[in-house]
Amino acid sequence: KAGVTQTPxxxxxxxxxxxxxxxxxxxGHRSVSWYQQTPGQGLQFLFEYFSxxxxxxxxxxxxxxxxxxxxxxSEMNVSTLELGDSALYLCASSSxxxxxxxxxxxxxxxxxxx
Amino acid sequence: DxxxxxxxxxxxxxxxxxxxxxxxxxNSMFDYFLWYKKYPAEGPTFLISISxxxxxxxxxxxTVFLNKSAKHLSLHIVPSQPGDSxxxxxxxxxxxxxxxxxxxxxxxxxxx
Numbered sequence: 208k209a210g211v212t213q214t215p216x217x218x219x220x221x222x223x224x225x226x227x228x229x230x231x232x233x234x235g236h237r238s239v240s241w242y243q244q245t246p247g248q249g250l251q252f253l254f255e256y257f258s259x260x261x262x263x264x265x266x267x268x269x270x271x272x273x274x275x276x277x278x279x280x281s282e283m284n285v286s287t288l289e290l291g292d293s294a295l296y297l298c299a300s301s302s303x304x305x306x307x308x309x310x311x312x313x314x315x316x317x318x319x320x321x
Numbered sequence: 322d323x324x325x326x327x328x329x330x331x332x333x334x335x336x337x338x339x340x341x342x343x344x345x346x347x348n349s350m351f352d353y354f355l356w357y358k359k360y361p362a363e364g365p366t367f368l369i370s371i372s373x374x375x376x377x378x379x380x381x382x383x384t385v386f387l388n389k390s391a392k393h394l395s396l397h398i399v400p401s402q403p404g405d406s407x408x409x410x411x412x413x414x415x416x417x418x419x420x421x422x423x424x425x426x427x428x429x430x431x432x433x
Contacts, residue, residue: 252422
């Protein structure tokens with residue numbers, strides 16, 4: 208069973224640009240979540256999508272947005288990039304079957320903003 | 322407001338000994354707790370979890386203990402092996418919510 212796939216793995220952008228990151232969840236998983244990891248801050252929750260609807264949102268500015276497609280694939284977008292947006296962006300999926308769900312993470316997309 | 326705290330940024334343990342990683346939380350609504358392990362350039366990998374209705378869960382060399390009154394959980398690794406060297410994240414969740422709240426991580430180094 209293929210894992211969570213994130214593309215691109217690495218990218219470099221400059222301030223003011225925008226970026227789109229992609230995530231393909233494990234087959235059959237309908238919930239996709241995004242997290243930002245920065246040194247000293249751990250993993251911060253961005254948002255969660257389920258059946259193409261945003262179900263949960265973290266405390267990030269509106270420059271951070273996402274969407275989910277009918278095949279459960281998800282994208283997140285960051286507009287007007289700032290230096291502080293440099294981070295590892297992690298996508299995770301789960302089956303969302305009733306009960307305790309375990310998130311399975313992808314390897315992440317490392318964004319560097321210059 | 323850091324609702325999940327891992328107060329030790331790093332820990333070094335001799336191979337074969339016990340590794341104990343600690344985690345504290347402040348939100349009494351959390352009812353499910355997880356530990357993830359992360360190697361460089363990889364995503365976090367699920368290790369073990371515990372529901373708030375239990376106080377201990379064991380899986381091979383890994384045991385998680387939950388003390389609800391103290392809002393504290395710990396991960397015990399026995400015996401520690403070199404491959405256990407990684408960053409360990411504690412995470413917590415409210416019932417029915419997929420959102421995980423993570424601690425800042427503890428870097429565990431196993432000394433051969």
